[in-house]
Amino acid sequence: MAKIHGGQVIARALRREGVDTVFMLTGGHVLPIIDGCVTEGMRVVDVRHEQAAAHAADAYARLTGKLGVAIVTAGPGVTDAVTGVANAFFANSPMLLIGGRHQEAENLRGGLQEMDHPKLFQSITRWADTARDVGRFPEYIAMAARHAFGARGGPVFLDFPWDVSAGQVEETAIIWPERYRANRPAGATDETLAEIVEAISSAQNPVIFGGTGLRWSRQDGYRENLDDVAMALRSPVFLNSLARGALPVGHRYLGNRSRGLALAEADVVLALGVDWDFRTGYGKKVNLDARVIQIDAEPSKIGWNRDADIGLVADPGAVVSQLASRVGEIGRTDDSAFTTMVFEAEAARHSAAEELAASNESPIHPERFARDVAEFFGDDSIVAADGGDIVSTTAKWLRTSRPGGLLDPGPFGCLGVGAPFAVAAKVVEPETRVGIVYGDGSFGFNGMEYDTLIRHELPVVGVIGNDGAWNNIKAIHQIMFPERVVGSDLGVRPYEKIVEGLGGYGEFVDKPSEILPALQRAEESGVPSLVNVHIAEQLRMSSTYGF
Numbered sequence: 001m002a003k004i005h006g007g008q009v010i011a012r013a014l015r016r017e018g019v020d021t022v023f024m025l026t027g028g029h030v031l032p033i034i035d036g037c038v039t040e041g042m043r044v045v046d047v048r049h050e051q052a053a054a055h056a057a058d059a060y061a062r063l064t065g066k067l068g069v070a071i072v073t074a075g076p077g078v079t080d081a082v083t084g085v086a087n088a089f090f091a092n093s094p095m096l097l098i099g100g101r102h103q104e105a106e107n108l109r110g111g112l113q114e115m116d117h118p119k120l121f122q123s124i125t126r127w128a129d130t131a132r133d134v135g136r137f138p139e140y141i142a143m144a145a146r147h148a149f150g151a152r153g154g155p156v157f158l159d160f161p162w163d164v165s166a167g168q169v170e171e172t173a174i175i176w177p178e179r180y181r182a183n184r185p186a187g188a189t190d191e192t193l194a195e196i197v198e199a200i201s202s203a204q205n206p207v208i209f210g211g212t213g214l215r216w217s218r219q220d221g222y223r224e225n226l227d228d229v230a231m232a233l234r235s236p237v238f239l240n241s242l243a244r245g246a247l248p249v250g251h252r253y254l255g256n257r258s259r260g261l262a263l264a265e266a267d268v269v270l271a272l273g274v275d276w277d278f279r280t281g282y283g284k285k286v287n288l289d290a291r292v293i294q295i296d297a298e299p300s301k302i303g304w305n306r307d308a309d310i311g312l313v314a315d316p317g318a319v320v321s322q323l324a325s326r327v328g329e330i331g332r333t334d335d336s337a338f339t340t341m342v343f344e345a346e347a348a349r350h351s352a353a354e355e356l357a358a359s360n361e362s363p364i365h366p367e368r369f370a371r372d373v374a375e376f377f378g379d380d381s382i383v384a385a386d387g388g389d390i391v392s393t394t395a396k397w398l399r400t401s402r403p404g405g406l407l408d409p410g411p412f413g414c415l416g417v418g419a420p421f422a423v424a425a426k427v428v429e430p431e432t433r434v435g436i437v438y439g440d441g442s443f444g445f446n447g448m449e450y451d452t453l454i455r456h457e458l459p460v461v462g463v464i465g466n467d468g469a470w471n472n473i474k475a476i477h478q479i480m481f482p483e484r485v486v487g488s489d490l491g492v493r494p495y496e497k498i499v500e501g502l503g504g505y506g507e508f509v510d511k512p513s514e515i516l517p518a519l520q521r522a523e524e525s526g527v528p529s530l531v532n533v534h535i536a537e538q539l540r541m542s543s544t545y546g547f
Contacts, residue, residue: 002170002171003168003169003170003171004168004169004171005032005035005036005165005166005167005168005169006032006033006036006134006137006160006164006165006166006167006168006169007031007032007033007034007035007036007037007039007165007166008035008036008039008040009036009134009135009137009138009169009174010033010036010098010137010141010160010165011033011036011037011039011040011042012036012040012138013137013138013141013142013176014037014040014042014067014069014141015040015041015042016138016176016178017066017067017141017142017145018066018067019042019066019067019069020042020043021042021043021044021045021060021069021427021428022037022042022043022044022045022057022069022070022071023045023046023047023052023053023054023056023057023060023068023069023070023071023420023423023424024044024045024046024047024053024070024071024072025046025047025048025049025050025052025053025071025072025073025077026046026073027072027073027074027077027100028073028100028112028162029073029074029077029099029100029101029102029113029162030071030072030073030074030077030098030099030100030160030165031166032162032165032166033071033098033100033160033165034071037071043427045423045427045452045456046452047420047423047449047452048448048449048451048452049080049446049448049449050070050072050073050077050078050080050081050084051080051081051083051084051416051420051446052084052416052419052420052423052446052449052452053070053071053072053081053084053420054070054072054081054083054084054085054087054088054095054097054420055084055087055414055416055417055420055421055424055446056068056070056420056421056423056424057069057070057084057088057093057095057096057097057424058084058087058088058091058093058095058155058417058421058424059384059407059417059420059421059423059424059425060095060424060427060428061088061093061094061095062091062093062215062242062403062404062407063382063404063407063424063425063428063429064428066094067094067095067096067145067148067149068088068093068094068095068096068424069095069096069098070084070095070096070097070098071098072097072098072099072100073099073100073113074099074100074101074102074112074113074114074115074117074159074162075112075113075114075115076113077099077100077113078097078099078100078115078117078120078159079115079120081097081099082120082121082124083414083416084097084414084420085097085121085124085125085155085157086124086412086414087409087410087412087414087417088154088155089124089125089154089155089412090410090411090412091212091241091242091410091411091412092152092153092154092212092213092216092242092298093153093154093155094145094148094149094153094154094155094216095148095155095156096141096144096145096148096155096156096157096158097121097125097155097156097157097158098158098159098160099117099157099158099159099160100113100159100160100162100165101115101117101130101159101160101161101162102114102115102161102162103161103162103163104132104161104163104164105163107161117130117157117159118130118157118159121157124155125154125155125156125157126147126148126150126153126154126155126156127143127144127147127148127156127157128156128157128158129143129157129158130158130159130160130161131158131159131160131164132161132164133164134164134165134167134168134169135169135173135174135175136175137160137174138174138175138176138177139175139177140158141158142177142180142181144156144158145180145181146180146181149181149182150181150182151297151298151299152212152213152216152273152296152297152298152301153216182218183218184218185217185218185219185314185315185317185318186297186313186314186315186318187314187315187318187319187321187322188295188312188314188318188319188322192310192312193319193322193323193326195310196270196293196310196312196319196323197323197326197329197330199268199291199293199309199310200233200235200268200270200293200323200330201233201329201330203235203267203268203291204267204336204338205265205266205267205268205336205338206233206235206266206267206268206269206270207235207236207237207238207262207263207266207268207269207270208226208229208230208233208235208236208237208238208269208270208272209237209238209239209240209259209263209269209270209271209272209274210226210237210238210239210240210243210246210272210273210274210316211239211240211241211242211243211271211272211273211274211275212240212241212242212243212273212275212410212411213272213273213274213275213296213297213298213301213316214239214242214243214246214272214273214316214317215241215242215243215246215273215403215404216242216273216297217273217297217315217316217317217318217320218315218317218318219315219317219318219320219321221321222246222316222317222318222320222321223246223247223403224324225317225320225321225323225324226246226247226317226320226324227247227251228324228327229320229323229324229327229330230247230251230253230254231252231253231327232327232328232330232331232332233330233331233332234253234332234334234335234336234339235253235336235339236253236255236258236262236339236342236343237251237253237254237255238254238255238256238259238262238263239254240274240279241279241408241410241411242403242404242410243272243273243403244400244403244405244406245400245401245402245403245404245405245406246403247401248379248401249379249399249400249401253339255342255343255346256346256350256396257345257346257349257350257353257396258342258343258345258346258349260285261342261345262342263280263285263286263287263290264285264286264287265287265338265341265342266286266287266290267287267289267290267291268290268291268292268293269286269290269291269292269293270293270295271292271293271294271295271296271308272295272316272317272319272320273295273296273297273301273316274294274296274301275301275304275411276304276305276306277305277411278411279411282305282306283305283306284306286306291309291310292306292307292308292309292310293308293309293310293312294306294308294310294311294312295312295314295316295319296312296313296314296316297313297314297315297316298313299313353367353371353396353397354371356368357370357371357372357397359512360512360513361512361536362510362511362512362534363467363510363534363535363536363537364509364510364511364512364515364533364534364535364536365512365535365536365538366389366390366393366465366467366535366536366538367393367397368512368515369390369393369394369465369515369533369535370393370394370396370397370398370465371397372512372515372516372519373394373397373398373437373463373515373519374394374397374398374399375516376435376461376515376516376519376520377398377399377433377435378399378433379399379400379401379405380401380432380433381400381405381432381433381434381435382404382405382406382407382422382425382429382432382433382434382435383398383400383405383406383407383434383435383436383437384407384408384417384418384419384421384422384425384434384435384436384437385398385406385407385408385409385418385436385437386409386415386416386417386418386419386421386436386437386438386439386442386443387415387418387437387438387439387441387442387465388413388415388439388441388442388470388471388472388473389439389471389472389538390437390438390439390442390465390471391408391409391437391439393465394437394465395408398437404425407421407425415439415441415442415445416442416445416446417446418436418437418438418442418443418446418462419436419446419447419449419450419452419453419462420446420449421436422434422435422436422453422458422460422462423449423452423453423456423458425460426453426458426459426460427456427458430458433461433523434458434460434461435460435461435462435463436460436461436462436463437462437463437465438462438463438464438465439464439465439466439471440464440465440466440467440468440469440490440492440493440495441469441470441490443464443495447495447498450462450498450499450502450504450528450530451502453504453528454502454503454504454527454528458528459523459525459526459527459528459529460528460529461519461522461523461529461531462499462522462528462529462530462531463519463522463530463531463532463533464495464496464530464531464532464533465533465535466492466493466495466532466533466534466535467492467534467535467536467537467538468489468490468491468492468493468537469488469489469490469537470487470488470489470490471537471538473488474488474489492534494508494532495530495532496508496530496531496532498530499528499529499530503527504525504527504528504529504530505521505522505525505527505528505529505530506529506530506531506532507521507522507529507530507531507532508531508532508534509531509532509533509534510533510534515531515533518531518533519531
């Protein structure tokens with residue numbers, strides 16, 4: 001009988017779960033696990049900071065729908081990854097952080113990097129534990145996957161003592177779980193479905209609003225079904241956060257800039273996996289008299305901050321598919337006055353933005369930056385958006401016709417996701433154009449991951465909107481403490497030279513007419529690149545902090 005070591009058991013269990021790539025930063029406590037991944041033929045992508053490994057695993061999950069996996073060493077390796085796990089938690093990304101752990105034989109003796117990691121993750125994971133029996137490692141991986149894919153989904157944590165993962169076990173002694181998690185999306189009962197159909201078909205001003213929970217639907221074909229429902233109902237559709245791409249760019253009923261107006265005037269809102277958080281005024285931006293139909297796989301989201309007239313715990317995509325089978329009952333022959341009004345406002349707001357984007361001033365107007373960047377990437381790219389104001393400005397212009405086409409920080413507002421998200425995207429889809437849109441502040445967090453991109457030959461095109469300041473915070477600071485504004489100015493630094501120094505392509509741009517040519521040159525370089533664009537400082541308030 002053959003023996004294998006614990007790291008191979010872990011890797012084989014991950015392969016059985018469908019994982020083909022792991023993101024890691026090396027360390028002694030995880031060497032058996034890394035060796036196992038190599039032995040089992042998995043792709044191992046090493047990064048420069050554990051936070052980046054967690055972000056990359058998050059993006060892998062967002063793009064593939066599979067379990068994203070990051071591997072980090074014990075102690076500071078695990079603590080470095082905490083922010084990436086927290087960001088995945090608020091995005092509901094099914095990812096597994098695997099940590100090394102001090103030797104079980106030396107527990108409570110003060111061994112190297114000894115720490116009880118699982119306690120650290122109680123508030124930012126769906127489950128966290130330690131696996132201490134090499135023969136049961138696959139059971140622990142199966143448990144982790146069940147939790148990671150439960151309800152909406154979310155991150156999980158599992159650590160393995162160094163001496164246990166290095167230990168040998170007879171292959172025949174290992175228990176290999178099969179069919180260990182739910183594989184059918186939950187829908188609505190006939191009675192509830194009939195109630196929803198009646199509510200939306202009788203509405204005068206219906207709005208469909210899709211959020212992060214829609215992206216994590218397990219229902220095949222939900223995007224096509226959402227199109228069927230939208231076309232039948234002839235109502236405005238708005239997609240937030242990870243739901244972007246559920247309908248293609250240019251869809252007749254897909255809105256972008258008039259969501260607030262539509263929600264304020266709606267009489268029925270079909271909320272599909274939506275979070276009533278700060279981005280929606282905690283649900284107060286919706287007409288207080290509107291009837292809310294809230295569908296979410298996560299029970300705790302139903303009625304959170306906003307009453308749900310029909311609150312259904314179900315897979316939003318599955319319910320959309322059920323509704324699509326009954327479009328004959330909700331069909332309308334003409335656009336309503338409400339729908340016409342919303343899209344007239346949409347066109348007017350887009351025209352106003354176009355006027356700003358036509359500016360030829362230097363430093364470059366942020367709207368001009370956003371428009372040209374969106375034009376370069378088109379709607380068939382994957383773009384990681386990393387920053388504050390620059391993300392909110394550029395996201396209105398960026399076009400995506402697929403889930404995961406725009407990878408933004410999400411509700412946690414975490415900076416530093418850009419390069420790690422792009423690493424994962426280029427690994428998952430090497431033939432797809434992958435880009436990063438940075439603010440100058442956000443580049444400072446994980447800019448060294450350009451070294452990862454270069455070492456692994458992952459040619460992505462990065463672009464910075466560089467106004468030399470923490471723009472959003474500076475605006476607030478000037479109002480609150482106008483005589484003592486500190487820590488808000490960065491200066492227009494030559495970040496492109498960092499990328500050049502690492503072996504990539506860099507270029508500085510300070511004229512509007514040079515944005516598109518510079519991006520084209522960056523792509524043609526064939527190596528990871530960064531175009532550093534000097535934009536004008538436009539101090540403005542944001543609703544992010546409740547102002």
